[in-house]
Amino acid sequence: MTDLGQQPKDLREQREPASLPDLPLFLRPGGLVALVLALAVLKVWAAANSHLVEDEAYYRLWGLHPALGYYDHPPMIAWWIWAGQQLLGDTVLAVRAAVILSSVLGSLVLWRTGLLLFGARAAGWAVLFFNASLLIGIGGILATPDAPSVLFWGLAFWALVELQTSENANWWLAVGLFAGLGLVSKYSCLFLGTGILLWLVWVPTARKWFGTWQLWAGGLLAVYIFAPVLYWNQLHDWVSFYKQFGRAGSGALTSKYIFEFIGAVFGLMNPLVALPACLGAALLSRGTWGKQAGSALVIVTVLPFLAYLIFHSLHARVQANWPAPLFPAFALMAGMFVARASTASRFWRIWATGAVVSGLVIAVVVQIHAVAPLTGVLARKDPTFQLRGWPEVGRQIEQIAEAEDAHFVLTSSYGLTGHLDFLLKGHTAVSQAPVSQVNERIRYIMAPQTSSESFGGTGLYVTTNRRDRSALLLDRFADVRLIAEFPRQVRGVELEQMRVYRMSDPTGSVLDPVETRQPTG
Known part of the structure; x- marks a missing residue:
C-alpha cells in the first residue's frame, strides 16, 4: 500500500503542469x-x-x-x-x-x-x-x-x-x-x-x-x-x-x-x-x-x-x-x-x-x-421552512400597528425579534422604540438600551402559538388583550400560528434588566 504519510514519487509529478491534461x-x-x-x-x-x-x-x-x-x-x-x-x-x-x-x-x-x-x-x-x-x-x-x-x-x-x-x-x-x-x-x-x-x-x-x-x-x-x-x-x-x-x-x-x-x-x-x-x-x-x-x-x-x-x-x-x-x-x-x-x-x-x-x-x-417553493406539503419538515412567509407576516403586523395606533413592538424570542426588526425597519408607526425582546436582555448588551419612556401609549406583543409567553406582560401593563391570530404559511400550508396582543398603560419597567452575571449554585 502506498505510504500515505509521505509524498510518493509520482506525487511530485502530479503537481507538474504537464500532468494536468491527464486529469478529467x-x-x-x-x-x-x-x-x-x-x-x-x-x-x-x-x-x-x-x-x-x-x-x-x-x-x-x-x-x-x-x-x-x-x-x-x-x-x-x-x-x-x-x-x-x-x-x-x-x-x-x-x-x-x-x-x-x-x-x-x-x-x-x-x-x-x-x-x-x-x-x-x-x-x-x-x-x-x-x-x-x-x-x-x-x-x-x-x-x-x-x-x-x-x-x-x-x-x-x-x-x-x-x-x-x-x-x-x-x-x-x-x-x-x-x-x-x-x-x-x-x-x-x-x-x-x-x-x-x-x-x-x-x-x-x-x-x-x-x-x-x-x-x-x-x-x-x-x-x-x-x-x-x-x-x-x-x-x-x-x-x-x-x-x-x-x-x-x-x-x-x-x-x-x-x-x-x-x-x-x-x-x-x-x-x-x-x-x-x-x-x-x-x-x-x-x-x-x-x-x-x-x-x-x-x-x-x-x-x-x-x-x-x-x-x-x-x-x-x-x-x-x-x-x-x-x-x-x-x-x-x-x-x-x-x-x-x-x-x-x-x-x-x-x-x-x-x-x-x-x-x-x-x-x-x-x-x-x-x-420559489416547489411545494408546501412538507410544512415544518421542509428544511427551508424557516425562510417562509415572513414578508406576509411583516405586512400583517404593519396593518395591525396602523389600526391600533401602536408605537412599539415586543417579543419574547430572539429569532422573532430579529425578524420583526428587519420587517418593520421602514415602518414609521412603530419607530418610537426598536422591536424589543422582553426577556433574555443579556442578548442585547451590545446595543443602546431602550428607555422606559419609549413604551408609553399602545404597543403590540407578537408571538407564536408554540412560544406564547404573554403572561410576562400581565404585571407590566394594565391592559393586555389578544387582538389577532393568523398563520405563517407557504403555498397555503400553515407552518405556525402567529398571535398579536395589544398592550397599554405600562405599570412599571417593561423590559427585564440586563444581567450578565451568571447564576451560581
Whole structure:
C-alpha cells in the first residue's frame, strides 16, 4: 500500500503542469473554478431573493451594533455582516455576502491543501466533495458563526501543510494569524490548537519546531488577536464563555443522541461522500499510528474536536452545524481515497461521480426551492421552512400597528425579534422604540438600551402559538388583550400560528434588566 504519510514519487509529478491534461476536465483547476463560481452565482441569487432564517435575523442585529463580543459567540460573523451592510445596505444579501465569498475562498484553499498533501487528482475530488456536501451546498448561504470558523480553520490547516511541505518556519506566523481569527469566529477553534499541539508532540520530525521562534511568535499572535474577545468577556462576567462551555458534559450519560449525531454528520456530509471519507480516514490512521507527518497532520488536528463532539453527544444533543469546521478535512480524506482507489477500480469512479452529481443536484434544487417553493406539503419538515412567509407576516403586523395606533413592538424570542426588526425597519408607526425582546436582555448588551419612556401609549406583543409567553406582560401593563391570530404559511400550508396582543398603560419597567452575571449554585 502506498505510504500515505509521505509524498510518493509520482506525487511530485502530479503537481507538474504537464500532468494536468491527464486529469478529467472536471478535476482540472479551470473546471473546478468554473463550477465553484457557478455555484457562487446561484448562491448570490438565492441569498438575495429568500428571507433570513431565525439565527441570521438575530445576527443581523449584531451587524448593526458591531462589538468585541456577544452573549452567544465571538464577533467575527457580526463584523462580516457589518461589512456587507456598509457595501449593500441593510439587505438580506448584505447579511450573507461575505459567507458566499468565504465558500469560494475556502474551495481554493482546500484545492491547494489537497495538492500539497495528495496531488492534483485528490485535490480536485476534495473540492468537488466539499461543494457537494449538503452543509456547504445547501447551507452555504446562511450567515452563522460556522462560516468564518470553517474558513479560518481551513486557512490555518493550509498554512500547516505549507509549513510541512516547505520546511519554512515562517509559516507558523500564518498559522497563528488564521488560528486567532478562527477563535474570533467560534470557540470551537480552540480544539484546532489542541490538535496542532498533539501533532507537534506525536510526530518526531515535527518536534523540531519547538526550537524555532516562529512557533512561539505564531502562538502569541493567535492570543493577541483573540485578546479583545477575552477583554470583552472579562468586562461582562465571562458571559459567552459560560454560555458555550457551561453545557459541556452536562446531563447524565446516555446513548440517546450519539446515533443522531453520527447520522447528522453523514447526512450533511452527503452519505455518498461519507463512506470514502471513512475509508480515507482508515488509511490515514495507519500512517498516523506510524507517526508519519502528513497523515498525522490530517488525522490529529481533527481528533480533539471530534472527540469532544462524541463526548457531548453521550450527554446531550449535538447541533447538526457544530462539526462544520471538520468538513474540509473530511473532504480531503474522501478525495485522497477516491483519487487512489479510482485509478484501479471503475466502481469508485462511478461512486464518486454519483456522489458529486447527486449532491450538486440536491443543492441546486434546494436553492431554487428556497426562492420559489416547489411545494408546501412538507410544512415544518421542509428544511427551508424557516425562510417562509415572513414578508406576509411583516405586512400583517404593519396593518395591525396602523389600526391600533401602536408605537412599539415586543417579543419574547430572539429569532422573532430579529425578524420583526428587519420587517418593520421602514415602518414609521412603530419607530418610537426598536422591536424589543422582553426577556433574555443579556442578548442585547451590545446595543443602546431602550428607555422606559419609549413604551408609553399602545404597543403590540407578537408571538407564536408554540412560544406564547404573554403572561410576562400581565404585571407590566394594565391592559393586555389578544387582538389577532393568523398563520405563517407557504403555498397555503400553515407552518405556525402567529398571535398579536395589544398592550397599554405600562405599570412599571417593561423590559427585564440586563444581567450578565451568571447564576451560581
